[in-house]
Amino acid sequence: MAMPETTNTEQEVLIVTGMSGAGRSTVGNALEDLGWYVVDNLPPQMLRPLVELAEKAGTNLPKIAAVVDVRGRNFFADLQEIIQSIRSGTKLRILFLDATDESLVRRFESVRRPHPLQGDGTIIDGIVAERSRMREMRENSDMVIDTSDLNIHQLATNITETFAQEDTAGVRLTLMSFGFKYGTPTDVDLIADGRFLPNPFWMPELRAFTGLDKEVSEYVLSQPGASEFVQAYAVALSPVMAGYQRENKRHATIAIGCTGGKHRSVALAQALAIELAKLPGVVVRIKHRDLGRE
Structure with missing residues (x-):
C-alpha cells in the first residue's frame, strides 16, 4: 500500500548574525557539516523568498541557516519586519555572535582587513558603529555566543555540541561556573551568586583543590543554605525550563559565580546539574x- 505523501509543515530557519569578526563564517561551516543548508552573506530582503523556496522543497530543505551581516543601512528594521512576516509556520531562531572590542581589533589586525563600517576611521570606530547598530538585534536574539576566548576550532566544536543532538531534548541547558573577578559572562540567560557561602580558598587544606574534588564539594554543600539553595533554585527553574520548551527556546545557559570560579561555583553547578537533569x-x-585560571 502506498504511503500518503507528507509535507514538512514547519520549516526550521536559523539566522546567524552578530559582530563582524566574531566567527559567522566558522559557524556557517560547522552548521553545513551538520547538514544545514547554509546561505552566507544573505541580504535580509532575500530571507522571505528563501523560506518560501524551502517550503516548496519540503523535507529536502528541512533546516536553513542564513548568515546575515550589518552592512545594509536599514539592517535591523528590515530584518525585524521580515522575521515577523515569516514566523507563522516556521521555527525561526536568531543566533548572535559577539566578542569584546579588544578581540575584534586583534582579529582584524591579524588578517589586515578593514572593518566594513570603519570608512575613513579606525577599526575601533567601525566596531563602535556596528555595536550601536546591532544592539537591538542582540537583545532580541534567542542565543548569544561570546567568541572572545574561542579559536575557530573551539567555536566549531561549540556549535557542533549545541546543534548536533538538539532534537533529542526540549532544552539543551548549559550550566556554567565562573569567577566574578574575571568578569560576568555575557552569553547567559540567568546568573546566580554563590558568594553567600564561605570561601574554601581561605582554608589552606582546601585551597589547592577545586569544586570537582570531593573535599571541596562536601565542604561547600555542607554549609548552611547550600543544599537549600540547590533544591530551591532547581524548583524555581522547573517552570522556566517548561516555558522555554513551549516557546521553542532550545538552548539556555545558567551561570553560577563565586570569587575565582574554582571552588563554590563549581561545586554548586555540579550539584544543580544533577537536579536539573x-x-x-x-x-x-x-x-x-x-577553572584553569590561576
Missing part, C-alpha cells in the same frame, strides 16, 4: 569557565 525534556552539560 531530572526535569523532563532537559539535557544538561556543564562548563567551568575559569
Whole structure:
C-alpha cells in the first residue's frame, strides 16, 4: 500500500548574525557539516523568498541557516519586519555572535582587513558603529555566543555540541561556573551568586583543590543554605525550563559565580546539574569557565 505523501509543515530557519569578526563564517561551516543548508552573506530582503523556496522543497530543505551581516543601512528594521512576516509556520531562531572590542581589533589586525563600517576611521570606530547598530538585534536574539576566548576550532566544536543532538531534548541547558573577578559572562540567560557561602580558598587544606574534588564539594554543600539553595533554585527553574520548551527556546545557559570560579561555583553547578537533569525534556552539560585560571 502506498504511503500518503507528507509535507514538512514547519520549516526550521536559523539566522546567524552578530559582530563582524566574531566567527559567522566558522559557524556557517560547522552548521553545513551538520547538514544545514547554509546561505552566507544573505541580504535580509532575500530571507522571505528563501523560506518560501524551502517550503516548496519540503523535507529536502528541512533546516536553513542564513548568515546575515550589518552592512545594509536599514539592517535591523528590515530584518525585524521580515522575521515577523515569516514566523507563522516556521521555527525561526536568531543566533548572535559577539566578542569584546579588544578581540575584534586583534582579529582584524591579524588578517589586515578593514572593518566594513570603519570608512575613513579606525577599526575601533567601525566596531563602535556596528555595536550601536546591532544592539537591538542582540537583545532580541534567542542565543548569544561570546567568541572572545574561542579559536575557530573551539567555536566549531561549540556549535557542533549545541546543534548536533538538539532534537533529542526540549532544552539543551548549559550550566556554567565562573569567577566574578574575571568578569560576568555575557552569553547567559540567568546568573546566580554563590558568594553567600564561605570561601574554601581561605582554608589552606582546601585551597589547592577545586569544586570537582570531593573535599571541596562536601565542604561547600555542607554549609548552611547550600543544599537549600540547590533544591530551591532547581524548583524555581522547573517552570522556566517548561516555558522555554513551549516557546521553542532550545538552548539556555545558567551561570553560577563565586570569587575565582574554582571552588563554590563549581561545586554548586555540579550539584544543580544533577537536579536539573531530572526535569523532563532537559539535557544538561556543564562548563567551568575559569577553572584553569590561576
